[in-house]
Amino acid sequence: MNSTSTNKPYITLDKISKSYSKGKKQVVVHDNFNLTINRGEFIAIMGPSGLGKSTLLHLIGGLDQPTSGNITVDNEQINNLSERKLTQWRSENIGFVFQSHHLLPVLNAKSNVELPLVLTPLNKKQRQQHAKLALKLVGMSDRAQHLPKELSGGQEQRVAIARAIVSDANILLCDEPTGNLDRGSANEILALLATLNKDFGKTIIMVTHDLNAADFATRTIHLEAYINQQSAINNEVTTS
Amino acid sequence: MNIIQLVWRNSWRKKSRAVLTCASILVAFYLFSLLSAINHAVTNSVSSSSQQRLMTTHKVSITRSLPVNYQQKMASLNSIAQVTYASWFGGFYQNEKNQLAMIAVDHPSYFDLYPQYQLTQTELSQWQRKRDGLIIGQAVADKYGWKKGDNISLSSSIWMNKAGLFDWQFTLVAIYKTKDTATSDKQLFFQHKYFDNARAYASNSASWLISQGNNNTDIDKLMENIDALFNNSAEATRTTTEQVFIKEQAQQFVDMAMVIKLVVIAVFFTLLLIVCNTMMQTNRERLNESAMMKAIGFSSSYLVQQLFLESLLLLTIGAILGCLLANISLVYIAKLFADFLPGIAISTSHYIIVTVLVFIAASVCSLVPAYTIKTLNITNTLGARA
Structure with missing residues (x-):
């Protein structure tokens, strides 16, 4: 697993605008949004619904394209990549953890974790070793043969995290990973993410409403305040 | 995975x-x-040779007979290699529920055109010498437990003999083997000569004639020529390949x-x-x-x-x-x-x-x-x- 951690900007969102059509209306989600994230940071993005938190995550993860502006990840500008290259880039660099874990119900925990490795040149034995290791890291070794329906919500989310880290992606994008969990399970997941960040140098960007998240993250961005602050800076620059 | x-x-x-x-x-x-x-x-x-074998029947209906001397007339055509004839007997054993696929055939020539019914030379000679000789398939022999040498009485639903009976006497001479699964092992064959001599009416007539052209013969032309031979006779003919004939019979259903x-x-x-x-x-x-x-x-x-x-x-x-x-x-x-x-x-x-x-x-x-x-x-x- 990667353990590199430096203070160089690792992810840069440069003057990002994002809008989409809703019927005849054009909805602007982000306008000239800037953000830099260093390698090895654990960022919690918080804020009220409808402010574009998940959109931000999707843009960084290459699931969505900005209307304008540039997104650079590890010196690679991803907003210009073709669909095919972007898919490959995601498989190599990004691990996703969703609020609904989206585990395949027909596969046991180990096979679910092994899934992203099907795209790699690893052989069956190597894939199984990686999956075992990932499950061990999230404390789910003893549930490797269980189907998702035989696991609790917290356990399912742990398996989803194991799936996100199994291909040794440097960036974990977590969209409300604790949203469906009780307090105890939520804290366990946050602690697990913090461990992955501290011990394995994973850059984690987490969108959450969980107020406890700030205790685990290295930086918390309150999006509403952050956007207001940016607007003020932009206005200042324009007037001067 | x-x-x-x-x-x-x-x-x-x-x-x-x-x-x-x-x-x-x-x-x-x-x-x-x-x-x-x-x-x-x-x-x-039917075997691939069925595409080469030609069936000549009465132009009006297959139920009407043709004179057996058509065999010689057809043989006179240069492009004909062999001609034989056969008649449907409409046989059954003991009662009409036990129907038999039984035909009277021209004994010197019939099996030359149907090599898929396999008989040894000895069996064939014995049968050709035995006037009331009968050749049957293995399935018939198995069904009724008949053995070579058995005297068998079979009935016809069509043909009465000169004694005024529909019961006919036969001696089982041979049991033929089949070349492939496409050939029926439920057929019965007996001499047309015996049939002609013994039946009460319509002697010297056959249900159909079967012929085969020489190598490289134009089949379509040959069929036309055969039918042209009998165009002006009382018993005009219709000739098709055996394959078409079988198809047509099936397509009646x-x-x-x-x-x-x-x-x-x-x-x-x-x-x-x-x-x-x-x-x-x-x-x-x-x-x-x-x-x-x-x-x-x-x-x-x-x-x-x-x-x-x-x-x-x-x-x-x-x-x-x-x-x-x-x-x-x-x-x-x-x-x-x-x-x-x-x-x-x-x-x-x-x-x-x-x-x-x-x-x-x-x-x-x-x-x-x-x-x-x-x-x-x-x-x-x-x-x-x-």
């Missing part, structure tokens, strides 16, 4: 739906295979080729509807999973391939079971129709057609899901914009 395992597990995710889909495909291919086997019997049950075509079309569209419906339903249910898989790096083509293989799997299972079941049924059906239509069996070409149909159906059924996957918006599917 690989794509095959994933396809297998996904296919049986909803077991009852998968089983019902397979069952529908099975029924469709079962019917298709049965009809195809019957069609195969109609078109191919049903136009098999048309039925097969209609069934193929019905089967194909039923398959498309069933499997397309299943695959579209499956795809709709798994949109979240497809979006997740795309998010973690699986390409659209991988997911489409997965769906294609799932439909292919269901179709293949259904098709294999359908063909298997048809083969089992055909063992009994072939026995039932052995006298009337020998050689009912599924041909190799049928399996090729089934394979092609399965692939086409799987491809067509993957089209709509493929489009859905290709245009799937990951962010919208996984969760609303926030």
